[in-house]
Amino acid sequence: MRSMRVSVEFHGVHRAITRVNKTRVSLSSNARVRDLLQHIQQTYPGLHLCQNDIMISINNRVSGLNHTLNPEDRISFLPHIGGG
Amino acid sequence: MKTSEKNIASVSYTPLPIDRGYTDQILRVDLTSSIISTPILPPQFKTKYTGGRGYALKLIWDETTESTRYDSPENILVMAGGPLGNEPRFPGSGKFIVGTISPLTGTFIDSNVGGHFAPLLKAAGFDALAVSGISRKDLVLIIDADKGEIRLVEAPTFGDQVDGGALSYGEALLRYLNNGTLSEDMAAVTTGMGAMNTRYGILNSLFYDRRRARLRSKQAGRGGTGTVMRQKGLQAVVVRSALHKVGGNNPADKQEVKTAGSELKKVISQVDPRQFRLRSWGTPILVEYMDKYHILPVNNYQYGQHPDAKAIFADVFFRRFLSKKIPDGCYKGCNLACAKGAENITLAHGPRAGTRVGVDGPEYETAAAVTCMGIFDPAFIMEYNWYCDEYGLDTISMGVTASFLMECFQRGYLSGEDVGYELRWGDVQCASRLLHETASGTGFGRVCSQGVRRAKEWVAGRHAERTGRRYDEILSELAKFAMEAKGLEFSMYITKESLAQQGGYGFALKGPQHDEAWLIFIDQVYNELPTFRMKAEALKWFPLIRTWFNAVGLCKLPWIDVRHPEAAGTENPAKNLPTIDYYVRYLNATTGSSKDLEDIIDDSERLHLLQKLINLRHGRGTRESDRIPLRAMGPVFFNEYEARSDYYDGWLKDRLGDEKIPADPRARHTLLLELRQEAYEKLCDEVYAEKGYTRDAVPLLELVEGFGLLDEQARRLLALFGVERRELSN
Numbered sequence: 001m002r003s004m005r006v007s008v009e010f011h012g013v014h015r016a017i018t019r020v021n022k023t024r025v026s027l028s029s030n031a032r033v034r035d036l037l038q039h040i041q042q043t044y045p046g047l048h049l050c051q052n053d054i055m056i057s058i059n060n061r062v063s064g065l066n067h068t069l070n071p072e073d074r075i076s077f078l079p080h081i082g083g084g
Numbered sequence: 085m086k087t088s089e090k091n092i093a094s095v096s097y098t099p100l101p102i103d104r105g106y107t108d109q110i111l112r113v114d115l116t117s118s119i120i121s122t123p124i125l126p127p128q129f130k131t132k133y134t135g136g137r138g139y140a141l142k143l144i145w146d147e148t149t150e151s152t153r154y155d156s157p158e159n160i161l162v163m164a165g166g167p168l169g170n171e172p173r174f175p176g177s178g179k180f181i182v183g184t185i186s187p188l189t190g191t192f193i194d195s196n197v198g199g200h201f202a203p204l205l206k207a208a209g210f211d212a213l214a215v216s217g218i219s220r221k222d223l224v225l226i227i228d229a230d231k232g233e234i235r236l237v238e239a240p241t242f243g244d245q246v247d248g249g250a251l252s253y254g255e256a257l258l259r260y261l262n263n264g265t266l267s268e269d270m271a272a273v274t275t276g277m278g279a280m281n282t283r284y285g286i287l288n289s290l291f292y293d294r295r296r297a298r299l300r301s302k303q304a305g306r307g308g309t310g311t312v313m314r315q316k317g318l319q320a321v322v323v324r325s326a327l328h329k330v331g332g333n334n335p336a337d338k339q340e341v342k343t344a345g346s347e348l349k350k351v352i353s354q355v356d357p358r359q360f361r362l363r364s365w366g367t368p369i370l371v372e373y374m375d376k377y378h379i380l381p382v383n384n385y386q387y388g389q390h391p392d393a394k395a396i397f398a399d400v401f402f403r404r405f406l407s408k409k410i411p412d413g414c415y416k417g418c419n420l421a422c423a424k425g426a427e428n429i430t431l432a433h434g435p436r437a438g439t440r441v442g443v444d445g446p447e448y449e450t451a452a453a454v455t456c457m458g459i460f461d462p463a464f465i466m467e468y469n470w471y472c473d474e475y476g477l478d479t480i481s482m483g484v485t486a487s488f489l490m491e492c493f494q495r496g497y498l499s500g501e502d503v504g505y506e507l508r509w510g511d512v513q514c515a516s517r518l519l520h521e522t523a524s525g526t527g528f529g530r531v532c533s534q535g536v537r538r539a540k541e542w543v544a545g546r547h548a549e550r551t552g553r554r555y556d557e558i559l560s561e562l563a564k565f566a567m568e569a570k571g572l573e574f575s576m577y578i579t580k581e582s583l584a585q586q587g588g589y590g591f592a593l594k595g596p597q598h599d600e601a602w603l604i605f606i607d608q609v610y611n612e613l614p615t616f617r618m619k620a621e622a623l624k625w626f627p628l629i630r631t632w633f634n635a636v637g638l639c640k641l642p643w644i645d646v647r648h649p650e651a652a653g654t655e656n657p658a659k660n661l662p663t664i665d666y667y668v669r670y671l672n673a674t675t676g677s678s679k680d681l682e683d684i685i686d687d688s689e690r691l692h693l694l695q696k697l698i699n700l701r702h703g704r705g706t707r708e709s710d711r712i713p714l715r716a717m718g719p720v721f722f723n724e725y726e727a728r729s730d731y732y733d734g735w736l737k738d739r740l741g742d743e744k745i746p747a748d749p750r751a752r753h754t755l756l757l758e759l760r761q762e763a764y765e766k767l768c769d770e771v772y773a774e775k776g777y778t779r780d781a782v783p784l785l786e787l788v789e790g791f792g793l794l795d796e797q798a799r800r801l802l803a804l805f806g807v808e809r810r811e812l813s814n
Contacts, residue, residue: 011372013361016399048358052649055610060377062610078609079359080651081373082644082658083577083602084448 002029004071008040014077017046027069033058034065036075054078089237092223093118099209099229099325105167105333105674106130110139111210113225113236115316116157116217120234125211132792134635135166137194138691139212140183144192145694145797147216150701154187154308155315157218163273163321164212165202167675169637171417173330174345174670175352176639178203178415180289186307186594187283187315188481188535189571191702192695193307193594196634198414198423199289199300200271200327204229207325207332219317224257229325239319245435250276250310250476254290255299257320266292266299273321275310278475281525282533284485284573285310285476295410296425301444302414305478306597307572314476327416336676344669348642349419351663355646356420362645363411365398366424367448372397374452377609378728379578381456383509384487385567385715386724388578392460396451400462405429405443412444420642429466433516436471445469452576453483457490458509468519475523481535484573486518488536488566489528489543497547497562503528536568564714565721570595570704579716581731582608584619587767590712591623593695599634600627602644606658620770622658625685629664632688636671643667690791693783697798700782700805707768707781717760725753732756782807 003026010018025039033056037049055062055078058069062078069075100107108130112121133142140162152159165180180202186193205213208229215225222239241247242256254274258266272290279285287304304310335341356363371393374380378388394400401424402409411421426443446469454465472479486507492498493507500506504527508514521529531542544559567574572595579585585608588601603622607613613622633640648662664681672678679687699705718732719725725732729749736745736756746752772779776787782805788794802808 011376012369012398013358016361050358050649052652053355053358053647057609060609076376078373078605080645080647080657081360081370081605082647082660083598083604084367084370084641084644 003027004029004031004069006036006069006071006073006075008036009074009076011076012079014047018044031069032065033063033067033069033075036069037065049077053080055080089224089240092236092238093120094233094235095120095122096233097122097209098232099207102170102206102332102334104336104676106135107206107209107211109210110212110214111227111234113213113215114217115215115219115223115236115318118219118236120236122210122234130167130211132690134632134687134691135211136164136179136181136637137183137631137634138694139164140181140194141192141691141694141698143214144183144185145698148185152185153190154185154312155218156185158216159185159312161215161309161312161316161318162212163201163205165206166635166637167333168670170203170206170328170332171330171335171341171345171674172328172415173342173417174638175348175418175420175642176415177417177637179633179637179639180205181634182287182304182309184309184312185702186309186571187311188308188537188573189595189704191570191704192698193309193572194634195287195304195306195309196599197287197289197304198302198639200268200291200415201273201289201323202637203327203332203415204269204271204323204325207328208323213321215316215318217316222317222319224319225321226261227321227323229323248277249474250274250279250286250288251290251299251301251474254288254301254320257322258290258292258299261322261324268292268294269326270322270324272323273313274319274476275313276474276476276523278472278477278523279310279314281529282308282477282522283311283535283538284308284478284481285312285314286472286478287313288473288476291414293412293425296412296427296442298442300412300414300423300425300442301473302423303473303478305449305480307594308478310476330417333674335674337673340673341670344666344673345417348663348666351648352420352642352646355649359647360645362420362422362641364409365402366406366422368396368398368401368446368451370448371451374448374577377605378581378731379604379608381452381574381576381578383458384456384484384491384565385574385578386491386721387727388580390455390460393455395460396455396462396465401446404462405466418639418642420646422641426466429470431467431470432463433467433512434471434520441470443470444473449576450479453479454515456483456487456576457515458487459512459515460510461512464512464515468515471519471523477523480575481573482519482522482532484567485532485534485536485539486515486522489518489532489539491565492543492562497543497558499550502546535571536566536573537571540566540568566713567715568596569712569716570709572596574716577602577604579604580718580728583763583767584613584622586712586716586764587619587623587771588626589716590710590764590768591771592627593692593699596712596716599640600630602626610658612656612658616766616770619767620774623771624774625659628685628688628692629659631692632684635688635691638667686791690793693788693791693793696783697788697793697801701801705781706805707772707779710768710781712764714757714761717764718757719753722750722753725749725756778805778807780805785809
């Protein structure tokens with residue numbers, strides 16, 4: 001099966017836990033967001049990537065777990081921000 | 085050296101007990117006549133106006149007129165908590181509202197602030213303090229519940245440097261009144277010399293923190309409440325009572341208060357460490373996310389991102405400055421505790437250079453205000469924070485006015501001759517000089533001290549004089565990037581990519597402050613408001629629920645920034661309704677009411693309408709006053725468009741299709757701005773319809789009557805705008 005690479009950016013709490021700003025991940029070419037999450041969770045067991053706590057952003061657009069990823073996608077995880 | 089205080093007036097009293105969150109008594113002080121009174125409020129007052137912002141609105145509505153200015157003797161400075169303040173069992177219960185007629189907007193302003201002041205004021209027997217009149221001499225008001233005495237005294241003096249500083253004076257005064265020591269049971273409200281010399285003076289709420297063993301401060305920052313205080317000749321208010329450990333509100337159902345509070349605290353302690361970490365990092369955590377989504381107001385809101393922004397991310401402040409690594413709440417019992425503190429910060433510039441100080445902050449707004457001037461130096465942010473607090477200046481209005489003037493310099497509207505030096509982006513020396521000149525009312529600081537709206541007029545006049553161009557023409561050019569509406573400077577979020585937040589700022593009754601509606605992420609990032617209809621509904625609901633927090637004496641952050649895990653399964657997750665339920669239960673358990681969320685929204689809508697009526701009375705209530713500068717809608721200049729052309733071109737393609745997009749980038753820029761302005765006008769129509777207003781943003785008479793606000797003044801006012809009773813058709 002062919003593979004592709006995507007970038008995962010870590011911000012705030014997630015950056016503090018992973019201690020990296022960004023990582024590159026290789027996935028199979030038809031991988032979905034949920035596959036990526038599983039991979040990230042295994043790599044960084046301290047991360048809490050519970051769907052109730054975060055939004056998943058792909059190329060700065062919010063996305064769901066079943067979204068199919070494309071090569072060079074940029075993924076990040078956002079807290080629910082409601083402002084001050 | 086201090087001098088003994090001279091008594092101007094005093095009364096003896098017996099503090100009334102608190103019953104179900106209220107004492108039903110307020111303290112009134114008239115500084116012209118030196119009369120102190122303690123009227124009892126009729127029972128229907130709290131039923132109709134709730135507390136906090138509601139009390140301030142009602143007093144201002146009844147006792148001031150359309151000709152009342154911020155410095156008129158009849159203007160009232162109101163400080164009011166609310167029925168749900170003063171309960172450590174529930175998070176965020178130390179808030180109060182400062183309400184008055186603003187020097188910036190000329191209409192009602194309210195600003196909320198935490199600390200011990202409101203709980204102590206209530207414990208001293210008062211639901212609110214209302215100060216009117218003007219004293220020729222500087223005075224201090226002392227409310228001493230332990231002695232059963234309220235005194236108005238000539239302000240003691242402690243030397244020029246101390247007397248001009250809100251923090252320094254507050255500490256000297258509290259020590260002076262308490263045998264040289266500080267106590268949790270005493271709190272003060274003060275402001276400094278900057279409030280005397282500008283239109284955006286703040287009011288500091290000072291309280292003693294045992295864990296840091298020093299006085300800490302929180303600020304009522306927006307709209308010039310501190311300026312009003314100093315114009316009245318009031319230098320400080322001190323209250324002494326005994327802080328309640330728990331149960332001080334004498335609630336209707338103590339057990340339910342405890343249960344609702346502990347359930348919310350449990351959600352905070354479980355969720356905050358996974359989501360935002362406000363407890364550790366405070367609100368500067370927002371810098372990183374705002375930068376990522378092009379929302380940070382860099383260089384007067386020209387660019388939303390900057391490569392140097394990482395130098396001021398929250399973890400930098402945490403590592404370099406925040407000391408003791410303890411959660412610093414602003415009131416007992418709050419386990420979100422988002423306020424932060426640093427010790428032994430050495431000031432590098434200004435009249436106190438070399439001095440070591442404790443800094444309370446920074447908040448996101450303060451850090452972002454410094455980026456507005458193009459500066460990404462965390463040490464300067466700490467210093468700017470301290471000086472603004474000490475001078476009594478709003479960090480937002482100061483930063484936005486300075487950055488507007490910097491852009492005027494960048495674009496040639498101001499010269500070095502006009503300013504006396506060069507106003508350059510990212511120049512700490514220059515920003516520092518302007519800050520100190522502004523606070524002291526010297527040099528070019530006299531222009532900066534007036535806020536963006538008046539500075540814009542000054543620059544237009546000066547430029548017209550120098551170039552011979554027409555004043556009106558220059559003014560309209562400046563208005564495009566002068567970030568104010570209704571006279572108030574925008575708070576620190578770029579709205580070029582969120583129509584909903586453009587409305588959140590434009591329709592905000594006090595002017596563009598985000599505490600009425602913060603919809604950027606819901607709209608721009610989460611895309612939960614794709615239609616005009618959905619935006620309009622959000623622009624009605626969120627300001628109403630947010631107003632309620634300001635009426636009851638509570639902080640909004642445990643609701644706003646800690647998303648309940650069960651919210652994800654609800655129809656509208658952004659409303660975070662599972663958390664709102666704790667608040668409804670807490671309200672009913674305290675006051676003995678049996679309200680639901682709809683009742684709360686109704687109570688709040690009444691206050692919102694009353695504020696709208698005051699705005700109409702003062703010429704800030706119609707559609708014209710809801711207009712926002714072009715920069716809030718899109719890129720005013722081509723450099724801004726170019727910096728984000730991928731997004732803007734995508735936005736155009738989404739709406740028009742590829743074939744209608746001009747090939748010339750400058751033509752695309754022009755078209756974009758036309759469409760953005762059309763969209764904002766359409767949003768106005770939708771929102772006014774949703775709220776029950778006319779197309780000119782005037783509430784219909786039936787709406788005002790339905791909320792019991794149609795008194796003779798309201799009837800006359802609405803008639804002036806052509807709003808009268810509609811005849812029923814056959």
